[in-house]
Amino acid sequence: MLTIRLARFGMKKKPTYRVVVIDSRNPRDGKALEVVGNYNPVAQPNELTLNQERIDYWVRNGAQPSDTVKRLIKKQAEESVAAV
Numbered sequence: 182m183l184t185i186r187l188a189r190f191g192m193k194k195k196p197t198y199r200v201v202v203i204d205s206r207n208p209r210d211g212k213a214l215e216v217v218g219n220y221n222p223v224a225q226p227n228e229l230t231l232n233q234e235r236i237d238y239w240v241r242n243g244a245q246p247s248d249t250v251k252r253l254i255k256k257q258a259e260e261s262v263a264a265v
Contacts, residue, residue, distance in 0.1 A: 183244035185236060187220065188213060197221045200231060200250060202239050215239070220253060231257050 184205045191197040200218035203211060217239070218231035231254065240246065246254065 183214070183239065183242075184247060185217065185239060185244050185250050186247040187249060191223075195223050197223070200236075200253070202244055205245075218253075229253060229257055233257075 182205045183202055185200065185202050186209075187198040188201045188203070188210050189196050189198055190210075198220040199213070199216050200220060201213035202215045202217060203213045215235065217235045219228070220230075221228040233254075236246070236254065
C-alpha cells in the first residue's frame with residue numbers, strides 16, 4: 182500500500198521534512214517513489230511547499246496520506262484561499 186508521509190532530513194535539532202510517496206512497509210527515510218513537497222517547521226513562519234497536482238494524482242491511484250500530511254494539505258489550502 183502506498184502512503185504519502187514525511188521523511189526527516191536536516192541536522193540534529195533542526196529538522197526539515199520531505200513529503201514523499203512511499204510504500205508503507207519501507208522505513209521512514211527509505212527510497213521514495215516521488216517527492217511531492219517540503220516542510221520546514223523550524224523557519225519562522227513555517228515553510229510549506231506542496232505539489233498539489235501530484236498529490237491528487239497519487240491519491241487517485243490509491244495512496245493514503247498520513248494524518249500529518251492531511252493536516253498540512255488542509256493548512257496550505259486555507260492559506261491559498263486567504264491569499265486570494
